[in-house]
Amino acid sequence: MSVVLYHWPISPPPRTVLAVSKAIWIDATCLNIGGHVIPTYLVSRYGKDDSLCPKDLKMRALVDQRLYFNATALFPRIKNTTTSIIFFGKRSVDADAKAAIYKALGILEKYLEPTGWVAGDRPTVADISCSVSTGRMKVRDT
Structure with a gap:
């Protein structure tokens, strides 16, 4: 099965769709998508x-x-910070933005504690989605 999707290549939601597509063995060509709901639809x-x-x-x-x-806490906090750096040349992350990201990461860690998975005792689309959102982060204490 081949599916054509539309996307912006560096955006995590479309990368999540591509990762889910690979997980369920469908051939997806992404062109321009942005929805967080597409992975559950595909599965x-x-x-x-x-x-x-x-x-x-x-x-x-x-x-x-x-x-x-x-979609509402983890991804937006990371996106807002990285957008400022990538597109607007900001050289550092302000303390409030950093604290907000660390708070969301702390919640994510709590979700992972019982089983090592975000939701339940096996990988789900939630694991793929959260891992794509956090996958390119490099945490530095600067």
């Missing part, structure tokens, strides 16, 4: 099973909650 539509996006309502609610956390 629901093309996935061979529900391992990445559970059908069990309690587990699905947990996965969805962690996806919303990424």
Whole structure:
């Protein structure tokens, strides 16, 4: 199965879609997308099973909650900081922005503590999404 999607290559949401596409073995060509909801659609539509996006309502609610956390807290905090550096030439991260990122990372660590996975006891789209959001971070105490 081949799917054509549209995206901006350095943006984490489309990279999440590409990572999920690889996880469910579909050939996705991305051109310009930006939605956080596409990975769950792809898994629901093309996935061979529900391992990445559970059908069990309690587990699905947990996965969805962690996806919303990424979309509303983790990703925006990282994006706002990196956008200032990449596009506007900012040379440092102000203390409030750094504290906000560390707070979101602390929550993510709490999610990971029980099992090593973001939601439940196996990898899900929430793990892929959060790992893509944080994957290019380099933390320095400067």
